[in-house]
Amino acid sequence: MELAVTLFDFFNITGLVAFAVSGVYKGTGKELDILGVSILGFLTALGGGIMRDVIVNRIPVALTGYSDVSFAIGGIAMGILLYRVFQIDISSRTIVKIFDAIGLAAFTVTGALVGIKSELNVVGIIIVAVLTGTGGGxxxxxxxxxxxxILREDVYATCAMLGGLLLFILHKLSVPLQLAMFITLFFTLGFRLLAIFKNWHLPRF
Amino acid sequence: MELAVTLFDFFNITGLVAFAVSGVYKGTGKELDILGVSILGFLTALGGGIMRDVIVNRIPVALTGYSDVSFAIGGIAMGILLYRVFQIDISSRTIVKIFDAIGLAAFTVTGALVGIKSELNVVGIIIVAVLTGTGGGxxxxxxxxxxxxILREDVYATCAMLGGLLLFILHKLSVPLQLAMFITLFFTLGFRLLAIFKNWHLPRF
Amino acid sequence: MELAVTLFDFFNITGLVAFAVSGVYKGTGKELDILGVSILGFLTALGGGIMRDVIVNRIPVALTGYSDVSFAIGGIAMGILLYRVFQIDISSRTIVKIFDAIGLAAFTVTGALVGIKSELNVVGIIIVAVLTGTGGGxxxxxxxxxxxxILREDVYATCAMLGGLLLFILHKLSVPLQLAMFITLFFTLGFRLLAIFKNWHLPRF
Structure with a gap:
């Protein structure tokens, strides 16, 4: 149990940092100042969770506690260092996509969990899962x-949708929540990694 | 009374389906995948109501009950069928504008009603009416x-504004709410249809 | 004390009107109708406060009371008059930037105050300060x-961030809130005016 909490936190932190770094990199080449890219990093890491909390009517945890915010700021600093000091262009590296997939999976689980606790319907649970996982980006x-x-990329929001649906089903089947969260985490991560490496596509419309 | 409820629900359902279909059609020709167009359909149908509920501080009914969501999903499926299977380009058809006007009128009324129940001021009531009617689009x-x-189209948001104002006035005049809702519904619908068929314009700025 | 309240209100009102005017002017040359530019004016003046209230979970004061809304509408009318009737192009005038700076400072203070009263963490306070001051724009x-x-302009959101941080620090140091608000107001205003007239820049990224 202890290990489980620790591992889950580790994934969540990885997501916060990875999303913050990717937000900073989004701002490169756009004539933004350093505050602008920091805002992008911040919103990419925490915006999804804030939107989720606004929808289920609670004051965003990102704005009351200190842990999420700290990791987001760490990620922003890391992104700025990587780009400005070490001049590394990470945007096309596979490692970034893997970190991003970890964040997507962790945020999908936390989002779906909040939806379940707020007694949303299955669509509501899927929506807050997707919003938490993809809203910041x-x-x-x-x-x-x-x-x-997420409107264009293949099989990205899809992973969060399926993850949210899976946690809902496991919860309805009375699987212990901690276990259900881990199954959902690894399912979502695995599905996303398969989509990346197998180059899965949804039909174009 | 029974009939009134039924007729009102019928209009609301028509709006949900019409907005979902129009959302799906918005996504055509944009290189979106099938999930992307479904998200557009979903947000067009339910996004306005979700924004309204967030503003008046309640968990969005679209995410807790099952009826609205079901009709939105039905509309998305219909939109995908019409475009992909039957390859019908509906975007310029007058019938679509009429369905859309029904949705606008129904959503204006439900929005203004929520505003009245949340004890907003007249501007607040107009805003949630406009947001419910046009926020999804x-x-x-x-x-x-x-x-x-809605920032460009002639006499669209205007209809929702006037509808919200009308319901507020009727409510202040102690007209029974059910009756006031019907008057507002048909006023908003009639005004919008006149705007379409008479080709009304607001002054350009 | 009385004077202080009056002066603070004066700044806040100046901000509402200035932001509404600037919102109207944003819409010029965009093929918008008169309702479209009014919506822009309205959202520029009140959108930041509405977003702030949504985040800290209260029904937006802009939608329940009548004072803020009235000044925003006055500002919209003034903007339309200036542009359409007197055909004045204000957009590059320094006076506009000064009024805008007054609005930014006043909104930063009201935003940070709401954050403190909602018991947000320091980052949360800074965020609602920035959101209130810059969210409408x-x-x-x-x-x-x-x-x-705000993602591009030099030293604009920065002023709101520093203002929010300052009010937080003064509050922690047990400075009386009324006094702390005034110090923050003039610090933020002064910092913004210096940025304008000294042409300060943040490093590009």
Whole structure:
């Protein structure tokens, strides 16, 4: 149990940092100042969770506690260092996609969990799972004037949808929540990694 | 009374389905996958109501009950069928504008009603009426990178504004709410249809 | 004390009117109708406060009381008059930037105050300060399809961030709130005016 909590936290932290770094990198080449890229990093890491909390009517945990915010700021600092000091262009590296997949999976689980605790219907649970997992990236895409990549990218939001659905089903089947969370975490991560490496596609419309 | 409820529900359902179909059609020709167009359909149908509920501080009914969500999903399925299977380009058909007007009128009334029950001021009531009636379309326009059509289209948001104002006035005059809702519904619908068929314009700025 | 309240209200009102006018002017040359520019004015003036209230879970004061709304509507009317009747192009005038700075400072203080009363962490307080001060402009920029200027403009959101941080620190040091608000107001205003007239820049990224 202790190990489980620790491992789950580790995934969540990885997600916060990875999303913050990717938010910073989104701002490169856009004539933004250093505050602008920091805002993008912040919103990419925490925006999804904030939107989720607003929807289920609670004050966003990102704005009351200190842990999430600290990791997001660490990720922003890391992103700025990587880009400005070490001049590393990470955007096309596979390692980034793997970290991003870890974040997506962890955020999908925390989102779906909040949905279950707020007694949402199955669609509501899927929506807060998707929003938590992809909302931050969606906000930062909008801010820089791009069509959000989750509307275009293959099998990204799909993973969060399936993850949210899976946690809902496991919960209905009375699987202990801690176990259900881990199954969902690894299912979502695995599905996303398969989509990346097998180059899965949804039908274009 | 029974009939009234039924007729009102019928209008509301028509709106949900019509908005979902129009959301799906917005996504055509944008290189979106099938999930992307479904998200557009979903947000067009339910996004306005979700924004309204967030603003008046209640968990969105679209995410707790099952009826609204079901009709939105039905509308998405219908939109996908119409476009992909029957390859019908509905976007310029007058019938679509009429269905859309029904949705606008129904959503204006439900929005204004929530505003009255939340004890908003008259501007607040008008805003939640407009947001419920046009917010879904606005979100989906933003997601595909277009200036929301309600900022440009003649006499669209205007109908929702006037509808919200009318329901507020009727309520202040102690007209029974059920009756006031019907008057507002048909006023908003009639005003919008007149705007379409008479080709009314607001002054350009 | 009385004077202090009056002066603070005066700044806040100046901000509401200035932001509403600037919102109207944002809509010029965009083929919007008169309702579209009014919506832009409204959202620029009140959108930040509405977003703040949504985040800290209270029904937006802009939608329940009548004072804020009245000043926003006055500002919209003034903006339309200035542009349409007197045909004045204010957009590049320094006086506009000064009024805008007054609004930014006043909204930063009211935002940070709400954050303190909602028991947010320091980052949360800074965020609601920035959101209140810059969120309205951000929404209207997004609606007209532009990258929000706060992501690009030098030392604008920075002022709100520093202001929010300052009020938090003064509050922690047990400075009386009324006094702390005034110090923060003038610090934020002064910092912004210095940034304008000294042409300060943050490093580009």
């Amino acid at each position: 969606m906000i930062s895409d909008l801010l820089i004037g791009e069509v959000p990549s | 606005m979100i989906s326009d933003l997601l595909i990178g277009e200036v929301p059509s | 951000m929404i209207s920029d997004l609606l007209i399809g532009e990258v929000p200027s």
